[in-house]
Amino acid sequence: MRRLLHLCVFWLLQTGTSWSFSRRHKTSPNLSVEPIEPKAFPLQTPHSGRHFLPSHPAYRQPFWRFSSKNRGNARFTEGWYYRLTLPDVSFAIIISIEDPGHRPPSDLRLACIQVVGPRDGYIVQADRDDSRFWAWKKQQGLGCNFEYKPGYDKQVMKTQTNLSPEVWRKTVQSGFQILPTHFLGRVRGRDGTVGGLFDETDKVCTCDFDFQVKPLCGWGDVNGTQKSTAGWLASLEVFEPHWQVTMADARASGRITWNNQTYNFVDAPFYAEKNWGAALPTKWYWTQCNSFDGYEQLSVTAGGGIRSIPFGRKEALGMVSIHYNGKMYEAVPWTGTMRWKVSTWGYWELEGNCTVGDRPFEARIVYECDPGEIKGLVFRAPTPDEGMVRFCKDTFEAKTTLSLWELEWHPASKSYVRKKGPPLIDRAQSAQGGAEIGGGPWWDEWERVSELKQPIRALLRLPVRLKTLRKRMKRRGS
Known part of the structure; x- marks a missing residue:
């Protein structure tokens, strides 16, 4: 009985905290609630949103996460893949979240971004703290801020999800924010070709990106219904892992800076897809x-x-x-x-x-x-x-x-x-x-x-x- 009372109090505190974050979503200029509209643009495909509940403090956590150590702790990962093709070089931005919200925390939990660049260059930045990662349910919206610039209260900033581009550029030292048609990132990681994810390194590799995307094709005829890549059964967990192409063709305009070399581009070919499931x-x-x-x-x-x-x-x-x-x-x-x-x-x-x-x-x-x-x-x-x-x-x-x-x-x-x-x-x-x-x-x-x-x-x-x-x-x- 005492354990049940403790769990009830814990749940009330948690939901109360989440409710206060929801209120702040409505009033703070730096916070925005998840979009109500199911689609960000007409060519948006099924499964563009997340398939998990983030452990980020801006989200209300369900009671079951605290009532049992075993329920809801199955292995899970969701990943997003973006490819940008320039005349002489290609870039790939690969984002993943593993075992978000597991209680107790999984040994494999991870928020990670990998960037592949010129001459098979490879940068990785990751964090075991999955509560930094947020994602939208209905549209493509996700992000993770690894580090903030000096002078900003980390305790306040970590409760926020998507920021306006101006605020993001001013406050984030390293991290990324992917919105339906706007990609922002500052990666401060290690050379991914050597060592482990968290091995100490003398050299910090960098990649900054800031560009807009114009979708040309989702997954289906441009004037027709956009479809699930794996068919309508993709909604059932028994057929994991799942795969969805979200932009079979698009055009990107902006810039990307790879280790101090900047590439500016207009209407460059762009492609996007995602996976989710156990592995x-x-x-x-x-x-x-x-x-x-x-x-x-x-x-x-x-x-x-x-x-x-x-x-x-x-x-x-x-x-x-x-x-x-x-x-x-x-x-x-x-x-x-x-x-x-x-x-x-x-x-x-x-x-x-x-x-x-x-x-x-x-x-x-x-x-x-x-x-x-x-x-x-x-x-x-x-x-x-x-x-x-x-x-x-x-x-x-x-x-x-x-x-x-x-x-x-x-x-x-x-x-x-x-x-x-x-x-x-x-x-x-x-x-x-x-x-x-x-x-x-x-x-x-x-x-x-x-x-x-x-x-x-x-x-x-x-x-x-x-x-x-x-x-x-x-x-x-x-």
């Missing part, structure tokens, strides 16, 4: 490119890996999606086929088609780099048992070739064939493809056809079948 797949590949020579709007994303599914089973899934002039061409295992051949390093060959719906197509993409010249950067990713460790390798210098064909039904062969005439895209080229391998083992070449087990395949295909049925009924009615 990344046990083995995977990933490719991306939205900087093709001679094309105003062309973006391709492909990925595949081995994931666990209910009843102790595993499946190897892959997909490839192209956004071209406002239209989406998506090859996923529930509406077509997808095949990949990925070497231990240096070659990614991807083929996919879609034969369901009103836009049948076939696509082929190849990424290549010379393993002798381009070694690739080995960087960190969350793992189930060890937390943030070196777990994947990638490059932004893969030579990329993309072709896209329309398909039509051939009655004689009772199959889909390529339409006569030139393809929609004929060997589009880029020298700045992003390509990655992760997990393992990678002892030899990995060649597979994407497989999706029943009944998951039938469930994921359900929206497509319903859409087709509605069209048929509409035709009959007219």
Whole structure:
């Protein structure tokens, strides 16, 4: 009984504190409540918001976090990946939060930002205090302030979430603030290619960024509904880890300063995605490119890996999606086929088609780099048992070739064939493809056809079948 009373008092104090923060959200010029609107812009995709409750003091903590040491303490990580492509160099900003709000605190809890830059440069800054990290529920909004400038009360500042850009620049010594279309950051970290996350180092590496983003494509047709990358079942935890591309194509304008060298840019290709769940797949590949020579709007994303599914089973899934002039061409295992051949390093060959719906197509993409010249950067990713460790390798210098064909039904062969005439895209080229391998083992070449087990395949295909049925009924009615 006494323990129950203590817990009730603790809960009242906690909710009272959170209520006072909510009131301050309404009155303080430096604080803002989470947006009420579900979308920041029309092309916002599902799952743009967070999938966890931050332990940041501005958020009300639920009673269950204090009533049990074991409930709600399953391994969890959420990560955001942003790529900026400039004419001669690419940058990647990778943000992650691990085991937020665990009681007692998890040994793997971590708020982390990694930045990949010129000549495979790699900067990491992290903190075990997950209460510094905040994130919005409905829109892309997240941030973490590692250190404040002298003269500002840390006890007051740490209760605040998103700040106006002017206040952020004036008060934050190191940290980041990512809003739907405005990215701010001051990273003061270590060389990520050597040592551990918190090893002492004589050299401080720096990266500052401040730029605006204009979305061109979310995940779907520009004039259509934006979709979940992994299908509508992505909302169910049993299919972790989850993956969502939030901006398949965008344009960024602003500046980024890497170790005192400043890069200014206007309408540079930009890409964004995220993952969440217990950890990344046990083995995977990933490719991306939205900087093709001679094309105003062309973006391709492909990925595949081995994931666990209910009843102790595993499946190897892959997909490839192209956004071209406002239209989406998506090859996923529930509406077509997808095949990949990925070497231990240096070659990614991807083929996919879609034969369901009103836009049948076939696509082929190849990424290549010379393993002798381009070694690739080995960087960190969350793992189930060890937390943030070196777990994947990638490059932004893969030579990329993309072709896209329309398909039509051939009655004689009772199959889909390529339409006569030139393809929609004929060997589009880029020298700045992003390509990655992760997990393992990678002892030899990995060649597979994407497989999706029943009944998951039938469930994921359900929206497509319903859409087709509605069209048929509409035709009959007219």
